[in-house]
Each structure stands twice: as structure tokens, then as C-alpha cells.
Amino acid sequence: MGYHNTPAIALRKIDYGDSSQIITFFTRDYGKIQTLAKGLKLPVKGISGGIDLLSHNQIVFIQRGRSHLHILAEWMLQESFCSLRDNLRKFYSALHVMELVGEFCEVNDKNEPLFHLFVNTLYEVANGDDPSVSTLAFEVRMLALVGYMPEMEHCVSCKTEIDLAKFALFNASEGGLLCQYCGSCLKERMKISGGAIATFNCLAGKKVQRLERLKIDTSIRNEIRLLLRYYFSFLLNKELKMWKYL
Ligand SMILES: [Zn+2]
Known part of the structure; x- marks a missing residue:
């Protein structure tokens, strides 16, 4: 498992199960990637819930083996436009x-x-x-x-x-x-x-x-x-x- 940190723009998101989303990002360092954002749809105290399309974020994702679906571990909004x-x-x-x-x-x-x-x-x-x-x-x-x-x-x-x-x-x-x-x-x-x-x-x-x-x-x-x-x-x-x- 490797952690990767990169600037990223959200291109697409679809719901996954009751509480998660699959978010496609275009990243500076890894090109286009797909991430699973677990529990993103649940309200979290002190954190503004979702990631908007087109928003510019700094993200950390975890790569799992050869899977193209990574785990979104952290994100920090840079610009919501x-x-x-x-x-x-x-x-x-x-x-x-x-x-x-x-x-x-x-x-x-x-x-x-x-x-x-x-x-x-x-x-x-x-x-x-x-x-x-x-x-x-x-x-x-x-x-x-x-x-x-x-x-x-x-x-x-x-x-x-x-x-x-x-x-x-x-x-x-x-x-x-x-x-x-x-x-x-x-x-x-x-x-x-x-x-x-x-x-x-x-x-x-x-x-x-x-x-x-x-x-x-x-x-x-x-x-x-x-x-x-x-x-x-x-x-x-x-x-x-x-x-x-x-
Ligand atoms: Zn000619």
C-alpha cells in the first residue's frame, strides 16, 4: 500500500452504496485516477461534507495493489470556484x-x-x-x-x-x-x-x-x-x- 499526495480537480462522482462515492480526479502527478471515498456522504462534524465537481483540492490517496480504484484518504480544499x-x-x-x-x-x-x-x-x-x-x-x-x-x-x-x-x-x-x-x-x-x-x-x-x-x-x-x-x-x-x- 502506498500513500500518494497530489493536487487534483474533481471530474466526476457517482454514489457507491449508501454512504460512499467514487470520485474521478484529474491529478497533477498521476493523471486521471478513480478513488473510493468511504463515508463521504455521511455528515461529519466540522468537515464540509462532499467534494464538488471542478473543485481544486490537495488529496492523499492509497494505492491498493494493481487495482485502478484507489482509496481517498484525505483532501483539503484549495479552491471551490x-x-x-x-x-x-x-x-x-x-x-x-x-x-x-x-x-x-x-x-x-x-x-x-x-x-x-x-x-x-x-x-x-x-x-x-x-x-x-x-x-x-x-x-x-x-x-x-x-x-x-x-x-x-x-x-x-x-x-x-x-x-x-x-x-x-x-x-x-x-x-x-x-x-x-x-x-x-x-x-x-x-x-x-x-x-x-x-x-x-x-x-x-x-x-x-x-x-x-x-x-x-x-x-x-x-x-x-x-x-x-x-x-x-x-x-x-x-x-x-x-x-x-x-
Ligand atoms: Zn495543397
Whole structure:
């Protein structure tokens, strides 16, 4: 039996028996893990009962042999992000980000940069005015951190640089953009403007330091959102639950 101590965000919880819960965390040091929280639903004097979804905690868990279900031994709340719950748009954006982390991370697959991106995004969404830029930036940067960043600068077929003065064509199974010439024969393709491509690459973090200074036109934002929806659905082979709320 080993004790492990790590920062963690609660992603999912389900009741287990009368008094316990199974809580899935995304942790900094161990990736996604499942823990059994015994007696968590019972009222304990002096302790605020449960662990809320999206809360940022310091947890101690006990690993039992080869089992993937660990025992949650202790936790200390670091940040509950309570302001997310006062604003539906922010709350849904945070749930969307949480869903993406849950879908793209495998159990026990550590990804510390993604953990920091996740935590920072939750702080930005909770404390900022408009969650849309932080959410889009999370989606684009997450793709790089989980190894699915599409090619957004050159045509995936002929390798020429994409001309941002024109539109280009995006195809998920090809893994990125195609110039108008190479993309013309594809049946499945999404037209995307040069402005949306430039903004996508900006969100990927190469040029922008401070996201709050980045303003994105509604039409460009919608284009990127549609592209991400199409690409994520292709990668996961299903629709994400939170899309309809964004
Ligand atoms: Zn081409």
C-alpha cells in the first residue's frame, strides 16, 4: 500500500452504496485516477461534507495493489470556484472544459502541462467577464498537449503555406488544412477563413501572452467553434454533451 499526495480537480462522482462515492480526479502527478471515498456522504462534524465537481483540492490517496480504484484518504480544499456557479455561461464553459479533460485523458497517464492549463483556465473562466476566449484557447492548447494538434499553417497534402488572404479547407481525417487546389476533390471538408486560421494559431499560444487582451469577432469565434466541434467529434467518434450549452 502506498500513500500518494497530489493536487487534483474533481471530474466526476457517482454514489457507491449508501454512504460512499467514487470520485474521478484529474491529478497533477498521476493523471486521471478513480478513488473510493468511504463515508463521504455521511455528515461529519466540522468537515464540509462532499467534494464538488471542478473543485481544486490537495488529496492523499492509497494505492491498493494493481487495482485502478484507489482509496481517498484525505483532501483539503484549495479552491471551490464558487463564482462559476453564479453564472450559467461560465459554469457551462467550465463543465465543457472538464468534459474534454475527462474524454482526452487516459487513466494513470500523467500530463502536468495539461493539469496547469486546466487549473489556469478554471481561474480565468471564474474570474473573467467573458469565458469564450479562455475556453477556445483551452481547446486549442489542449489539442497540442494530448498530441492531436491539426496542421494549421501548411497544406497537409502539398505542404505549401496557407494563404491567409483566401479561405482554406479543413478535413479532420487528413489532420488539418488543405489549400483550395488539394482540397477541391475531397467530399468532406470545412471551409475556413484566413482570419479564423490566424486567430486559431494565435490561440495556440505562439503570439499572445495575455488572453484578456485578445478580442475575437463573433463570426470568427463561431467559425473556430464549428471547426473544433467537427474535429473533436471526429477524434472521439461522438458528440460532446456540453456543446449545446455553449
Ligand atoms: Zn495543397
